[in-house]
Amino acid sequence: MTAPDHCMPVIVGSVRRGRLSIRVARFMRNKLREAGIDAPLLDLAEIGLPVMEERLHMRDDPPPGLARFAKAIAESDGVVVVSPEYHGSIPGVLKNALDYLRSEWDRKPVGIVTVSGGGFGGVQVHNHLQLLFLRLNAVPVAAIAVSNVATSFDEDGVAQQERYEAGFARFLGTLTWYARALGAARAADAARNE
Template sequence: MPHIAIISSSIRTGRISHRIALYLKQFIESKNLSTAEILDLQAYNFPIFEERLKFLPTPSPTLLDYSSKVKSADGIIIVTPEYNGGYPASLKNAIDVLYDEWYHKPVAISTVSNGIFGGTQVITSLQFSLFKIRATTVTAMFPNPKAQDAYNEAGEAIDKEAVDKRATTFINELMECIRKNNK
């Protein structure tokens, strides 16, 4: 069975987007599509980037843990909020600190906002950064507008039927990319 790592990007106090990471983990596991775990950037609490992992003389155990989880995952989902039209510094930090780990890695992006657009303006800048680091982004999107009203704190979707339908399309495309990558 494949393994998907879900990067929960927001480290903001009172963050909402983590609910979508919880939802996606539960969704993937309940459908028996893959094993899944959340790589929580708030819990990792990485320092601001100074140099890539491979050039650090004494990398922290948490950074080594994060690196091995990105490297060994068959696919990655990045859950990101939109901050001023871009993605948060915590995520840029977590992308730039690795390099080879991203190579040809299938990555699906789920965006989040508290407004009506679902954070979709993040897509272009995040996809470009992932392209530059040689990851393989899938085109399916999973935008989450008004996320504070759409999910509870446990990551349960309020309109489960509608959200599950959108999640199915999103995850199916990632799974297809993983299958082709693992051939």
């Protein structure tokens, strides 16, 4: 077996009891793996970060799980974030996790996948996440909006509508293009600074 081309973790931005975004996260992980990309789930329900008292780089007592979360972002070629929309914005648990880090995100391409129970696909949380990632100096380049999540994906993460397969193909093409381009540029910078 050949080594995966890229590593792109999938952040699961919902810890709600009975959460449905996990279906979409499974879809993303499975499709990325099919494309030869290493795509571990960074599930905030498993990582269990406490409310942020201070950022990672300011602490000598990081909470359990934070080092693994930070390393996964820092070593990635790009990150996929699966987020539901809560009250027109970012779930608190996801914002909390993102607030711990900064340099780990530097110049990393990000794919934003938004999830909604209704028909609007989480357009507001998409806009809020886009602005947040730009503030973190990451590069939000690709997006998928999932509407009516309960009927759009089954429990195993299989899409029930053809448009998500086509949407994923476009998403992947853009995300991997930026992963190659930005990865080469970061490597050239690192070599110059050696």
